Amino acid sequence: MPEGHIAERVAREHKRYFGRQRLRIDSPQGKFEHGAGLLDGACLVNVTAIGKHTLHRFRRDENAPAARDLWMHVHLGLYGKWASGDLPAPALRGMVRVRLLGEQHWAELRGPTTCEVLNGAGLKRLTERLGEDPLHTKLSGAAAYAKIANSGRPIGELLMDQAVVSGVGNVYRAEVLFRHGIAPHRPGNRIAAEEWTALWMDLETLMRSGVRLGRIITTAAADRDSRSRTVHPADQYYVYRRHGLPCRVCGTPVSVELAAGRRLYYCAVCQPA
Ligand SMILES: [Zn+2]
Incomplete structure (x- = not known):
């Protein structure tokens, strides 16, 4: 199973590839169609990881209060995997839960245990149930x-x-x-x-x-x-x-x-x- 270091690597890479860009987001497989619809065209403000969870933070309108931000929450579980690269994106193969298209890069997510959209309240519930992450240097354990x-x-x-x-x-x-x-x-x-x-x-x-x-x-x-x-x-x-x-x-x-x-x-x- 991917451990916390993988979530952190994904967060860093996606921030580099997609940060501050308005992304095209869809769910070719269909399982995340509604969630993708909520996020498609929004600006990726930040990507962070807590433990094995990654959180992509989106803002649709630059002037909207941060309280309206939405997060794409992903937990890879045992079989989930991200792939990514330079545009043009490859032809679709297999069950792609989410596809992100930025200005120069693409990313595809397959087989996660969790892929959902959270609002601020949902994010708070998630973080409250998670223990301290050793990769967050501000935490003492x-x-x-x-x-x-x-x-x-x-x-x-x-x-x-x-x-x-x-x-x-x-x-x-x-x-x-x-x-x-x-x-x-x-x-x-x-x-x-x-x-x-x-x-x-x-x-x-x-x-x-x-x-x-x-x-x-x-x-x-x-x-x-x-x-x-x-x-x-x-x-x-x-x-x-x-x-x-x-x-x-x-x-x-x-x-x-x-x-x-x-x-x-x-x-x-x-x-x-
Ligand atoms: Zn021994």
Whole structure:
């Protein structure tokens, strides 16, 4: 599943391609026809990301109060994907939920879990249910820690709960807990404040690097099998999808189990209960 770094990359790219332009917007597949009709021809004022959500902010009339702005809210889910490029746009292929046409670029969205239009009140409801996003540097992680420290749920589950922390998916969850030697089963109320501060800062570093590289790499050079300059896909992670393979640090086979419907990867030795 695309994690928060992908939403942030899309937001930055679309701001660069389409910012301050009046866009042609349609829904070739038809599922977003009404929403596209509300936004077609409006000016894209800004694009932001919160966790795995992207928000394209539109204003139809430059003189209208900002309170009338509308947002296109997209959550890619497991299968959603944006494509984009320079005009002319390619011939339509497959089920395109939304197509954006700007002055020099096009973008197409396929297969999102959510694609809807929100007004200011809808946006407020959305942001209120989302936890802090490590990519937003102004946030300290304190609000997230307040929820974690008061919960008996396992930290591995809390990190994936978008109401606690926004943007962390299965990869960042597994990798950050390994990097800090914390068992995913440990209850939130047994995570010390210093441990949380270190986790939060590391999440910010890892996710920022994900935004820059367009892929998640959590391993230190010394822990990789290959010494090549470009990091081989097999060397990207410590534990994610490495079950049965020797831990890069202690050699114990990496464990996997099912937790809350998702695969949970960890090293039982490096991350003792
Ligand atoms: Zn280990």
